[in-house]
Amino acid sequence: xxxxxxxxxxxxxxxxxxxxxxxxxxxxxxxxxxxxxxxxxxxxxxxxxxxxxxxxxxxxxxxxxxxxxxxxxxxxxxxxxxxxxxxxxxxxxxxxxxxxxxxxxxxxxxxxxxxxxxxxxxxxxxxxxxxxxxxxxxxxxxxxxxxxxxxxxxxxxxxxxxxxxxxxxxxxxxxxxxxxxxxxxxxxxxxxxxxxxxxxxxxxxxxxxxxxxxxxxxxxxxxxxxxxxxxxxxxxxxxxxxxxxxxxxxxxxxxxxxxxxxxxxxxxxxxxxxxxxxxxxxxxxxxxxxxxxxxxxxxxxxxxxxxxxxxxxxxxxxxxxxxxxxxxxxxxxxxxxxxxxxxxxxxxxx
Amino acid sequence: xxxxxxxxxxxxxxxxxxxxxxxxxxxxxxxxxxxxxxxxxxxxxxxxxxxxxxxxxxxxxxxxxxxxxxxxxxxxxxxxxxxxxxxxxxxxxxxxxxxxxxxxxxxxxxxxxxxxxxxxxxxxxxxxxxxxxxxxxxxxxxxxxxxxxxxxxxxxxxxxxxxxxxxxxxxxxxxxxxxxxxxxxxxxxxxxxxxxxxxxxxxxxxxxxxxxxxxxxxxxxxxxxxxxxxxxxxxxxxxxxxxxxxxx
Numbered sequence: 001x002x003x004x005x006x007x008x009x010x011x012x013x014x015x016x017x018x019x020x021x022x023x024x025x026x027x028x029x030x031x032x033x034x035x036x037x038x039x040x041x042x043x044x045x046x047x048x049x050x051x052x053x054x055x056x057x058x059x060x061x062x063x064x065x066x067x068x069x070x071x072x073x074x075x076x077x078x079x080x081x082x083x084x085x086x087x088x089x090x091x092x093x094x095x096x097x098x099x100x101x102x103x104x105x106x107x108x109x110x111x112x113x114x115x116x117x118x119x120x121x122x123x124x125x126x127x128x129x130x131x132x133x134x135x136x137x138x139x140x141x142x143x144x145x146x147x148x149x150x151x152x153x154x155x156x157x158x159x160x161x162x163x164x165x166x167x168x169x170x171x172x173x174x175x176x177x178x179x180x181x182x183x184x185x186x187x188x189x190x191x192x193x194x195x196x197x198x199x200x201x202x203x204x205x206x207x208x209x210x211x212x213x214x215x216x217x218x219x220x221x222x223x224x225x226x227x228x229x230x231x232x233x234x235x236x237x238x239x240x241x242x243x244x245x246x247x248x249x250x251x252x253x254x255x256x257x258x259x260x261x262x263x264x265x266x267x268x269x270x271x272x273x274x275x276x277x278x279x280x281x282x283x284x285x286x287x288x289x290x291x292x293x294x295x296x297x298x299x300x301x302x303x304x305x306x307x308x309x310x311x312x313x314x315x316x317x318x319x320x321x322x323x324x325x326x327x328x329x330x331x332x333x334x335x336x337x338x339x340x341x342x343x344x345x346x347x348x349x350x
Numbered sequence: 351x352x353x354x355x356x357x358x359x360x361x362x363x364x365x366x367x368x369x370x371x372x373x374x375x376x377x378x379x380x381x382x383x384x385x386x387x388x389x390x391x392x393x394x395x396x397x398x399x400x401x402x403x404x405x406x407x408x409x410x411x412x413x414x415x416x417x418x419x420x421x422x423x424x425x426x427x428x429x430x431x432x433x434x435x436x437x438x439x440x441x442x443x444x445x446x447x448x449x450x451x452x453x454x455x456x457x458x459x460x461x462x463x464x465x466x467x468x469x470x471x472x473x474x475x476x477x478x479x480x481x482x483x484x485x486x487x488x489x490x491x492x493x494x495x496x497x498x499x500x501x502x503x504x505x506x507x508x509x510x511x512x513x514x515x516x517x518x519x520x521x522x523x524x525x526x527x528x529x530x531x532x533x534x535x536x537x538x539x540x541x542x543x544x545x546x547x548x549x550x551x552x553x554x555x556x557x558x559x560x561x562x563x564x565x566x567x568x569x570x571x572x573x574x575x576x577x578x579x580x581x582x583x584x585x586x587x588x589x590x591x592x593x594x595x596x597x598x
Binding site for chain 2 (some may be wrong): 002102349
């Protein structure tokens with residue numbers, strides 16, 4: 001069964017393997033130079049804030065001076081986010097659906113191998129291949145982007161490179177182990193959809209939609225709940241020379257100051273009043289009056305003694321979150337695979 | 351001797367109606383059974399039930415003394431239209447057979463493919479209909495089954511390829527101990543190789559028995575010099591008459 005699985009897999013795998021190989025080579029070739037820029041910028045040895053700030057500016061300038069680094073940075077993100085969908089569509093969905101569609105299951109199931117072994121071998125081995133391909137690409141991207149990620153974690157708001165650090169939602173799913181879980185899950189999802197729909201093309205379309213939906217839902221609504229967020233608060237004291245934003249409608253006032261927690265993932269920033277209750281308005285009269293100045297409005301807001309409450313996931317939880325999310329994807333993949341194998345056992349061919 | 355295939359009150363309903371009803375049938379070992387009937391009579395349904403691709407709505411069916419699909423290594427099956435992996439060569443298909451069947455007779459398979467004389471490196475999609483059927487048959491034969499089930503093996507072949515295929519099938523069957531069940535909508539396909547007949551029409555078994563006995567009984571009742579063809583036609587029209595009467 002192993003031989004048949006590889007024999008069938010050979011042709012369809014070559015495109016993905018080719019793209020991964022090209023990217024890995026591109027990262028391997030340019031990576032050492034990027035690491036050198038990081039070392040040469042003085043970032044590894046800087047101690048004081050001002051020193052580090054100037055090193056950071058140096059590094060950012062060096063990275064942005066070449067078009068190659070920003071391009072490869074984005075290519076790495078795109079490849080790791082595109083990979084699960086591609087694996088689900090081209091490896092997962094046709095795996096059993098195409099055999100049902102072309103009738104070759106009748107040949108396969110007429111051999112002396114049970115359907116369960118047939119399905120489990122196919123799903124198991126190719127899930128392994130999907131995980132390995134994702135692991136290889138993620139390893140290359142994570143290693144390559146290491147200097148940029150480290151610099152991004154040092155930078156505060158509006159400083160340095162302008163790239164998000166590795167705990168930020170966009171980057172988190174394209175670093176370290178999460179892409180492996182995601183790839184294996186998307187593959188298993190494709191297999192299951194193919195088995196339920198029984199037709200390759202609709203199964204591919206549905207798989208794409210489902211994988212894309214997961215990629216939006218998980219970072220926006222699920223990930224923040226892996227651990228209770230840490231909280232910190234600061235007085236909302238506005239002054240014309242410090243950056244802040246005020247947004248006023250008829251009876252609401254939204255006010256905030258930028259928060260700098262390098263390397264941490266800030267999940268929410270909200271204003272509370274002196275009693276600790278969420279503050280949404282209304283705005284002081286003077287802020288609405290067309291004749292008053294910005295400074296008058298700031299002073300009126302300061303008089304409310306508001307505080308700013310920040311919920312965040314500290315940077316040292318990065319690996320907990322990585323393992324947690326990977327485990328969730330693996331458990332889901334396992335459940336889908338088990339469901340598929342059980343369903344193959346009961347399938348009826350008319 | 352226990353029956354190779356034993357069906358009792360076997361029936362299968364699908365959305366539009368019954369594909370097979372009240373089928374009671376016992377096939378003794380060593381026979382070459384011809385399953386004949388018009389298209390849509392339930393031949394494929396009966397064979398799919400026998401190999402476990404379908405699950406009966408009513409009744410039971412036992413194959414080699416067990417549940418269908420429980421003794422995969424002992425049953426060879428060639429599905430309708432001889433499905434093969436389009437991109438794989440003859441050699442690849444034989445390798446599949448060798449890897450997936452404990453009783454695989456590699457020497458036999460190699461000899462058979464060689465004697466058929468087609469290029470083992472050619473992908474299945476480039477083979478002719480006759481070659482595809484031959485390759486599918488080789489796969490089913492080389493696993494050395496006790497029961498060989500062939501669903502319309504010659505249906506898609508032109509008359510010449512058809513005769514050649516059936517001759518070679520008869521040869522292969524004569525070489526070894528096994529029971530064969532083979533379906534066709536053409537009586538002429540079966541006349542040369544079968545010694546047992548099952549006539550199926552309108553989802554029912556009309557008659558089943560050794561051909562010699564059936565012919566003798568038929569001659570006795572109608573006093574005509576009819577051959578197998580006429581015998582089958584008589585049972586098919588009988589089945590149709592019963593159906594119209596039941597409808598009234």
